[in-house]
Each structure stands twice: as structure tokens, then as C-alpha cells.
Amino acid sequence: MDDRWQRDVCAIAGxxxxxxxxxxxxxxxxxxADAALAALADAGIDPSEVDGVVRxxxxxxxxxxxxxxxxxxxxxxxxxxxxxxxxxCAMVAQAVAAIMSGQAKTVVVFRSLNGRSGNRFGLSAExxxxxxxxxxxxxxxxxxxxxxxxxxFALIAQQYMNETxxxxxxxxxxxxxARKHANNNPTAQMYDRAMTLDDYMGxxxxxxxxxxxxxxxxxxxxxxxxxxxxxxxxxxxxxPAIIRAVAMASGPRPQPGQMYPxxxxxxxLSMPSxxxxxxxxxxxxxxxxxxxxxxxxxxxxxxxxxxxxDYGFCAPGEAGGFxxxxxxxVDGAMPFNTSGGHMSEGYIHGMNHVxxxxxxxxxxxxxxxxxxxxxxxxxxxxxxxAALILxxx
Amino acid sequence: MSARLAxxxxxxxxxxxxxxxxxxxxGVLTCAQCSTRTHLPRPRCVGCGGKxxxxxxxxxxxxxxxxxxxxxxxxxxxxxxYTVVLIELDDEENIRMVGHLPGRVAVDESTxxxxxxxxxxxxxxxxxxxxxxxxxxxxxx
Ligand SMILES: [Zn+2]
Numbered sequence: 001m002d003d004r005w006q007r008d009v010c011a012i013a014g015x016x017x018x019x020x021x022x023x024x025x026x027x028x029x030x031x032x033a034d035a036a037l038a039a040l041a042d043a044g045i046d047p048s049e050v051d052g053v054v055r056x057x058x059x060x061x062x063x064x065x066x067x068x069x070x071x072x073x074x075x076x077x078x079x080x081x082x083x084x085x086x087x088x089c090a091m092v093a094q095a096v097a098a099i100m101s102g103q104a105k106t107v108v109v110f111r112s113l114n115g116r117s118g119n120r121f122g123l124s125a126e127x128x129x130x131x132x133x134x135x136x137x138x139x140x141x142x143x144x145x146x147x148x149x150x151x152x153f154a155l156i157a158q159q160y161m162n163e164t165x166x167x168x169x170x171x172x173x174x175x176x177x178a179r180k181h182a183n184n185n186p187t188a189q190m191y192d193r194a195m196t197l198d199d200y201m202g203x204x205x206x207x208x209x210x211x212x213x214x215x216x217x218x219x220x221x222x223x224x225x226x227x228x229x230x231x232x233x234x235x236x237x238x239x240p241a242i243i244r245a246v247a248m249a250s251g252p253r254p255q256p257g258q259m260y261p262x263x264x265x266x267x268x269l270s271m272p273s274x275x276x277x278x279x280x281x282x283x284x285x286x287x288x289x290x291x292x293x294x295x296x297x298x299x300x301x302x303x304x305x306x307x308x309x310d311y312g313f314c315a316p317g318e319a320g321g322f323x324x325x326x327x328x329x330v331d332g333a334m335p336f337n338t339s340g341g342h343m344s345e346g347y348i349h350g351m352n353h354v355x356x357x358x359x360x361x362x363x364x365x366x367x368x369x370x371x372x373x374x375x376x377x378x379x380x381x382x383x384x385x386a387a388l389i390l391x392x393x
Numbered sequence: 394m395s396a397r398l399a400x401x402x403x404x405x406x407x408x409x410x411x412x413x414x415x416x417x418x419x420g421v422l423t424c425a426q427c428s429t430r431t432h433l434p435r436p437r438c439v440g441c442g443g444k445x446x447x448x449x450x451x452x453x454x455x456x457x458x459x460x461x462x463x464x465x466x467x468x469x470x471x472x473x474x475y476t477v478v479l480i481e482l483d484d485e486e487n488i489r490m491v492g493h494l495p496g497r498v499a500v501d502e503s504t505x506x507x508x509x510x511x512x513x514x515x516x517x518x519x520x521x522x523x524x525x526x527x528x529x530x531x532x533x534x
Contacts, residue, residue, distance in 0.1 A: 129396065129397070129398060129399060129470070130398075130399050130400070130401050130516065130517075131398055131399070131400060131401065132400050132401040132404065132407070133401035133403070133404035133407075134404065135404070135406050137406075137407065137433050137434075139400035139401050139402070139404065139407055139411075140400070140407070140410075140433060140490075140491065141491055142398055142400070143397070143398050143399060143400045143493075143524055144477060144491040144492060144493035145398075145463060145468070145471040145475050145477055145493045146477050146491055147467050147468045147471065148467045150465070150467075151461060151463055151467070151477060154461035154463075155459045155460070155461050155477065155479050156459070158459045158460055158461055159458060159459035159479070162458075162459065162502055204464070204465070205462075205464045206463075206464055206465040207461045207462070207463045207464065207465060208461050208462040208464070209461075210461075253439060255433060256433060256435065257433070261433050263479055263489060263491070264432055264433050264489055265487075266487050267487075268458075268459070268479070
């Protein structure tokens, strides 16, 4: 690969989160400010030094509004990435690009949503009896009742089961490990709610083969990180989480529109994460055997499972066996979503995964991997995706 | 089913699909130069990059590739339970359509489907709105 990526030039110097809840009672700008100010305080950077902001394309908070809310200085860089959950690692990548090109020096990257009390993803607010057009291509899906990400991922899960023989009892391990990790994380929404295999198997079927506990946890909350040069980060309050590599990928022929058209790809199970992994590992000079913790995007259990294969932790088609052999635990081959992730910490659309990747590097996770020095963080596949690798100094 | 969620039929990118449906045909964008099928529609052929693309009728039968029984209602016009099926067309490579069946329907990879056309009536601009729908094939077709 002819790649001019430069390793280790930028770092995450601070991380912050708002409270996570089912009803925040405050605006998304207020949540974003809570997270951004916490991240700046964590780094020991005064808000007036912020000269760049990167948002998610689905966020309701503009870069300028966030800058205004926290008392940033003149923003010389503002950008956004997405779509949606594919965004967070690409948002960090954009902050890196801004810093490396000299357009900013201190960039806040954030995601804020009232995901439970405000706009809920699973519910169709679309009461217009006509659907589609404007090159959304939902006219090919909505009239058949394919109207939520859950139904989409249920079709993906069923195809994977058809092809590999994955069982529900195997798939349960994703949710069970996430819950176990959340039970040690006092800020997780599911901190005090233990879960057994019987609880999982007995949970309500929402769209076969996916049950309630295969779904993420709609959450009100925000997460933010501060990106700056590694050189500067070394002099700040916290040990830096050095950005070894970032990568984005669409894969070939990603189809137009967003999520549902993925079903029309040459193979619906072929996610861009496979291409993203190749670029990421090449840029990092590392492979899956070097990863100390994997914070994988998990809007649904099946979403995380596909990435275990795509990022090379097991062979294609073998994730079912891999996840039932204890490999997702803190002492396993691929410690998984050590904050509880979307399924049990909270659904901050992939941004909380970046924060947890940093905690592992610092040794501050509530499910700390002994001696962790390399974190893998991924964002949503599909329709396109992004990922990053953090290393300790 | 009474009230229906209708497709928008007059978008420039996809209206050819619904024009063919109004004639009782299942349409897929097809390259006049290399015959490659391009589904979903694109501005250029995915095979050769050519611009001369036409909506052509394809076979109205296929087989289930994946399916889900939806038990949790997400839209007022879609009472649960219902079954969504991803159908791979016969005689084509990787061309898929989505089908809807009321209730919990047992489907597997051998389940065969045939297309029907349901007239949902004209849209607000008077365009015919005909939706290709799918039912499980029986021996007598
Ligand atoms: Zn062609």
C-alpha cells in the first residue's frame, strides 16, 4: 500500500463524559458541554485554547454552538464525519488531519444525544404514508416493513446463522460479557443489573433471531475527547493515548443510500470493516495479536461479532466458537468492550468506545487489562466505517 | 391490510422501477452496452461504467436468502407479527428484492417466492403506485 500515514504524531490528551441516563432533562448542547469541559479539565487545557471542533453528522449540536457553550476561542477548524455511528473514529481522524495540516492545535471531538428521551432510532417518526425518494432508496425497503436498524441487523444475523451455524446460545456471549463488564463500571447504565444466559434466552424476541438483549441501550448522554500533538500531550496532566493509526473504509461498491441498501451488495455480510482493518493494521505496523483490548462498535450483538472476524481475531465463519471460549473476557485473547459498550454501558453512538480505549491505555478502566498498551477502537459498519489504534507512550 | 405505507414512485433515480411495476413487470436497471444488472439503481453501470442504462423486466421469482419475524412494532402501519424476507432472484447474480408477509411465516433457504403486483392507487400527483409484492410459490404457481 502506498500510504503516507505518519504514526504517533497526535494523541488524545483528555476524555470526558456527561452522566448517562434514560432521561437527561437537559439539551444535547448541555450534555455536549458537560463532556467537552470534562475532557478539557482531564487534559488540563483551558477551554479558551480550543481552536477546533469535530461533530457527528447526526448530532443536533453544531461545532459553533459547542464552542460557544464551552467558551472556546476562535475556531480555525470545524468539521464533521459520519454517517452516524460510522463517525466517531473518523471524527478523531479528522481532528488528526486538521492538526497535522496545521489548521488547528487543540481539537474537541464529541457526540451528544438524547437517544432515549429525544429522537429514538428504533421508532419511525415518519408518519407520511409515502416513503422514499431523494435517493434514500427507502422506497425499496419501507413499504415491506423494513423500517428499523434492528430489522436490518436481524436479516444480517439470520444470513450469518444460515451460513455458519451460529446459535443463539453462542451469540449470547457478546451480551453477557458486555453486561459483566458494565457490572464493574459504576457509570454504566447496567452497573447494578446482572444478567445470566437464562435472562438472555428469556428476553423478548424483537426481530428473530435478535432478542431484547442483542440490542444496544438507548441512552441520553455525551462523550468527548481532546486531540492535540503528541509532543504537547506529553506535557499535559494525563499520560497521552498516542494515536498510532486511524483508518476509514467504504469497501468497494458500497451501494448508495445508507444502511438498508447494504442488503443489495454482492454479499450483504461483507462489511467495510474488513477493508478498514487491512489499512489500519498496515498503518499501525501491528496486527490482531498485538491488541490488548478491543472496543468494537456494538449497536447489536451481531454487529460486534462480524467485526471480530473482520479485524482478524478469528477466521471467517468461526466467531461463534471464538466467543464461547472465554476470549472476550479481560484475561482472554480479545478483551471486549471493557466499559460495557453500547449494550450495557450506554449508546453514545461509538464515542464512548473511544473514551474506553483511552482508559485502557492509562490503566484506568473498571475492567483493566493488565499491562495494556494497545487499544483497538472501531466505529459502525455499515454503511462505511472507521477505526483507530491507540498506544501508550 | 387497509392503510399502506406507499413507495414514492416519481423519484428520478427509481421511477423506472415503478413504471414497469405499473405494467406488471419487475424491473432492474440494465446496461445496454454490457447487459450488467445494476440494483439498486446508479447513474453509471457497475460493470462497465456506461451511461446507457434501461429498466428491463427480469424474472419474477426467487428464493429466500434471509428472513426475520418482526415481533416489536416500529410503525403504526405495520402491526406485528410480520415476516420480512430478503429474496434472491432466479437466473440473476446477486439481485435481491425485499418481501413482506403478514404473520409469523416459516421460511428457509429453500422457500421459493413469486412476485405479485399490488395497486395502491394513484399518488397525490396522479402517478400510478403499484408495489411488487412477494408470496410463497405453490405447486400450481
Ligand atoms: Zn455496462
